[in-house]
Amino acid sequence: MHVPDGFLDAPTSVATGAVAAAGIAVALSKAREELDERTAPLAGLTAAFVFAGQMINFPVGVGTSGHLMGGALAAVLVGPWTAVLVMSVVLMIQSLLFADGGLTALGTNITLIGIATVAAGWLVTRALLAVLPRRPASVVPAAAVAAFVSVPAAAAVFVLLFSAGGQASLPFGPLLGTMLGWHLLIGIGEALITGLTVSAVVAVRPDLVYAARDLRPTLKLRQADGTLINAAPSPAGTGRTDDHAGSRVGLRAVLAGGALAAALIAGVLSFLASGSPDGLERVAESEGFADSARDHAFGNFALADYGEIGGIPVGLAGLLGVVVTVIIGLAVFRFVRRRTDREENVSA
C-alpha cells in the first residue's frame, strides 16, 4: 500500500504531510511514557522487526501489494505512540533507501500505514480488552481482531484521500467496496500473523507486550502466619513469569476472531447497502466488467462529494471484491508457491 509520487494531488499530499508531522510530534512527546529510558534502541529494534515482517510481500493486483503492515502488531507490542514512531521510521527508511513509496507521498504513507493502522488497531485492542477476561492471553484475540480491522480501516482512509485528491474519476462507492474487499482478505493474513506472533510473545515474555502490561496477575505471597498479600509490582522488563496460558490460544481462536470480525464488518456493510435490485449489475457496469461502451450511470457522479454514498451497494461491491480477491489470491498463491519451490530447489 506504499503510495508512489503523483498518485494524489498536491493539496492532499501537503495535507496528509501536515497530519503526519502533527502525529509524529504528538507521538514523540507521548512515547516517553511508554518506554522509559530504553526508548530509542528498543523502538529501533521493533522497527527492524516490522521491516523484516513487511518484506514478506505478495501482490494482489489493482494498486495494492499485500504484506504485513504491522501497525496493530507494533501498537500491541510497544504501545501506540511508540508504534507511530516505529512505523514512521520504517516508512521513511523504505522511501529513502529502498525507493518504496514516493518521497512526496511520505506524509500520505505515514498517515495511512503509520497512523491509521496504529490508531484503528489500538482502539480495537483497548475496546476488546475491556470486554475480554483480564488475563494476558486475552491480548491474543484482541490483537488479531485489531490487526484485521486495521487493514480495511487504512484502506478506507486511502479511499477518502483518493476521492479528495485522486487523479482519476472513480465512483466513490464501488471504489470503497472494492478496496475494502481486497483489504478484508489482506486483513485476514494480517490478523493471523499478528495474533500468532503476539501469542508466541505472550507465552514466553508477557512483560514485553505493552497491551498486556496491566493484565498480568499480581504475585501473591503467603506470609509466615498463612495470610496472602500482594507483592509489590516488579519493574517492567525484568520479571519472567511462567504464564503459558497464551500458548493455548492458537490458530483456532485467531481464526474464530477473524471470522467474527469479518461477519461484523460484512454485516455493517450490508446494512449500508440499499435494497436496489440492480445493485450488482450497476457495480459491474461501473467497474467496467459489463458492457463498457454504454453510457455510464455514474458519469455525472460527484466525486468530491463523498458524503453521499446514495444508492451504491457498498456491501455487494465488498462481497464481489472478496470473491474476486479469493480467486485471484489463490491463483497467485499457487503460482508463487510453485515458483518459490522451484527456486528453493535450485538454491538447495
Add this chain to the structure above:
Amino acid sequence: MSSAHSHLLYRHGDSILHRLPAHAKLLALVGFMLVVVATPRDRYLAFAGYAVLLAFVAVAADVPFKFIATRMVVEAPFVVFAVLLPVISTGPRVDVLGLSLSEDGLLAGWNILAKGTLGVVAAILLAATTDARDMLIGLQRLRLPARLVEIAAFMVRYADVVVADMQRMRIARESRAFEGRRLGRLRVVAQSAGALFIRSYERGERVHLAMLSRGYAGAMPLVGHAPVARRAWVSVATLPLAAVGVAVVSGWFA
C-alpha cells in the same frame, strides 16, 4: 554489523553524486519531485524532459540503466492500477484499438505511471549513491527530531541482524523437514516471528546495557562533517532548477 554501512540499493562508487552531502541530495530530490508532481499531466514534453534529466544524473552517478531497471519492481502494483484505470474510470469514452476507454482514466493512468516512475527512478538514484550512515547524518542535519534519527539509526543497524536471525530460524525449520505448505503450518511461521521478536528484543536489551556502560547518553557523536561548500550546493541545485526550466519551456509549447 559491518554491513550496516551499505544497503540493498547502494552501489559503491566515487562519482560526483557519491561525494555530495546526503542532505543536499535529499533536498534536491524533494525539489525535483515537487516540480514533477506539480506539472500538469497533459504536458507530455515536460515528462520526457524530466526523464532526460534523470538519465544525465544516472550517467553522472555512474549507475548503469540496467541497475535502475531491475530495481523498479517496487512500482509494479501501481503499474497494474494505472493500466486498469482507463477501463474502470468514468466519464467520456474514446476508442483506442477497438477498446472503449475512459479519456479521464487514460490521462490519470498516464499521470500515475509517469510521475510514479520518475519518483522511483529518482529515489533509486539517491539510494544508489548514498549509504545508510550518510543518509542518517543527512537527516540529522536537516533537523529531523533527534529521537526519530536515533530510532532510524538503530533500525538500520538492527535490520541486518534481525533479517539474519530470521534466515537462521528458516534454516533451522527446514532442516527439521518443515514445509510451509498447509495453512496449519502458518502457526509455526508466526511462532517463529514471535520467537524472533523476543530474541531481537533481548538482544537489544543487552546491546543497550553495553552502550550505557560505555557512556551512551542518547546521541551518537557526529564526527568530521564540515559545512557544505557553496560549490556543492550549486551542483546539487542544478537538478531542480533544470526541472523548473523544463516545466517552463514545455509551457510555451503547450
